[in-house]
Amino acid sequence: MLVDYILVGQGLAGSILANHLINAGCSVMVFDDPLLSNSSKIAGGLYNPVTGRKMVKTWNVDNLFGYLTDYYPKFQQQLEADFVNDIPIYRPFISPEELNEWMGKSADIDYSSYVKAVHNSSAYGNQVNDDFGGILLNQSGFVDTGKLLDASRIFLEKKKSLTQTYFNPADLKLNEGFASYQGIKCKSVIFCNGHKSLEQQYFGWMPLRPVKGELLMIKTEEDLRVIHNRGVFVIPLGNGICKVGSTYDHQNLDENPTIEAKNVLVHKLNELVKFPYEIEYQLAGVRPATKDRKPIIGQHPEFKNLISFNGFGTKGVSLIPYYAMQLTQLLTEAGSIDDEVNIERFFSLY
Known part of the structure; x- marks a missing residue:
């Protein structure tokens, strides 16, 4: 052959x-x-143009996102499937200083195409802790891998x-x-x-440099229309099911979920969200990082x-x-x- x-x-x-x-x-x-x-x-499947604790543009974002936003819809059409979810990501600010910084960045041509809105007061206060407002990103979403x-x-x-x-x-x-x-x-x-x-x-x-990551699948009656992302991401998959993650472990590289990771995720989730939820199950995998x-x-x-x-x-x-x-x-x-x-x-x- x-x-x-x-x-x-x-x-x-x-x-x-x-x-x-x-x-x-x-x-x-x-x-x-x-x-x-x-x-x-x-x-998790996120594609997110602004990442990290310092909320900076993803490395090489203009090339990467200029291509992927066109590619994935064509790919799913070719496969006759439905796995692309174009949905805004909402990142609450943690201080007035961060709000002021993003008020300036949103007018910067390097960032403006990725910013849908900058909220200077609570925009999703019924769902998350966002006393200082937050940034709503576009050209974002997730792929159901x-x-x-x-x-x-x-x-x-x-x-x-x-x-x-x-x-x-x-x-x-x-x-x-x-x-x-x-x-x-x-x-x-x-x-x-x-x-x-x-x-x-x-x-x-x-x-x-392999890194183990763990996720929680939760169920809630809250109607989530955006991905909330601060400390952890909360991705609404539909029917009240959400994916919450992730952890980073360079030492323990098996694929067994751990109570330690669960406790970390629950702690960060409780710091972010206000709505009640139930944990359905936990997942673990090892990513091929460098x-x-x-x-x-x-x-x-x-x-x-x-x-x-x-x-x-x-x-x-x-x-x-x-x-x-x-x-x-x-x-x-x-x-x-x-x-x-x-x-x-x-x-x-x-």
């Missing part, structure tokens, strides 16, 4: 990259073991482009100009398998037909579409990868 590219992993990175390659006229075979963990399935992955799996199965089994690197044969795996010959093998790359001989040297918080993309320093498309961490929904486009252009049109995410920045570690 001959295909252009083998992809390892059908998480968010593998699914979106496969879609880009297929749309560019390439044939792919995606290997995904359903028995292995997949942090994409439980991700579980629905996306299910729809992508069905799409790939129809194209006979998905093999649901473990990819064993020991069976990978590398040759000049091509690679082969269990009877499948391809130009390159692209690893989109998250922190599992650290367990493999080819990319185990990369400075991935030490410099940027992805690692490009060819292996020695084996040129092995490629990393990895390290998207907590902002995968925002980062992956744009860099899937870049990698696809590199593979099909002799494009290039941004220096900030190029794997070459870590070649000295190999």
Whole structure:
């Protein structure tokens, strides 16, 4: 069997990259073991142009959001699914000083396109603690990653482009100009398998810094029309169900929910919201973050037909579409990868 590219992993990175390659006229075979963990399935799925405690623009936001706001609606239409939710994010201010800062920023051309409104008094006081007002962001929302992955799996199965089994690197044969795996010959093998790359001989040297994240699913009778985000995010999924997260743990990297994380989330949630809720259940997963918080993309320093498309961490929904486009252009049109995410920045570690 001959295909252009083998992809390892059908998480968010593998699914979106496969879609880009297929749309560019390439044939792919995606290997995904359903028995292995997949942090994409439980991700918060936020795309948020203003993030962090200091509320600054997401890194490379103009390029990322200029692309993803057009890409995701087309992607869901192609998959005949419904997983994109364009919804404002509301971030309460914690002080009058923060309010004053954002009154100025909202008029700044660098920020104005991402700001829907700046409230100088409580706007959602029946739902959250926002005595100093807050900022309402646009070009924001969330992707239901579980629905996306299910729809992508069905799409790939129809194209006979998905093999649901473990990819064993020991069976990978590398040759000049091509690679082969269990009877499948391809130009390159692209690893989109998250922190599992650290367990493999080819990319185990990369400075991935896996981080465990835990979420709560809660139920409330409150009618939420925005995503509340301060300390934790509260994403309304419909029918009173909300996703609340997230925690960050670099030490304990199993996928078992913990009472410690639950207590942290409940404490932060109670600081933010006023409405009553019930906890339905808790989820945990391990994200493939990196030490410099940027992805690692490009060819292996020695084996040129092995490629990393990895390290998207907590902002995968925002980062992956744009860099899937870049990698696809590199593979099909002799494009290039941004220096900030190029794997070459870590070649000295190999």
